[in-house]
Amino acid sequence: MSRPMSSLRRRLAPVLLMLAAGSAPVLAADLPEFQLAIEHHRWQPEELRVPAGVKFKLVVTNRDGTPEEFESVDLKREKIVMPGGQISVYIGPLEAGSYRFFGDFHQDTAQGRLIAE
Ligand SMILES: [Cu+2]
Known part of the structure; x- marks a missing residue:
């Protein structure tokens, strides 16, 4: 009975450590962040420059009164x-x-591009 318990504890230990350290949220918070907005069904900016070779977070804000879909x-x-x-x-x-x-819902105007460099 004590053997399966301890092996379970051993297997859980790394998971518990990760949860305690909150490693996923910390990593996400460390990512560079870029802002994109939709207004009058156009992207602002329409051309966004980001670094190549780096994971990043894109924050998309909708300033319109209708839903939009960021799509690529x-x-x-x-x-x-x-x-x-x-x-x-x-x-x-x-x-x-x-x-x-x-913008999937306003493709006639909502066009943009991301330049990774
Ligand atoms: Cu879509």
């Missing part, structure tokens, strides 16, 4: 932003280059 086929991301709301998208590390993104 190049980046394989798709996330709805409610009116007046904000979302976070984790991207990268990216190779240097240009990555298109758009």
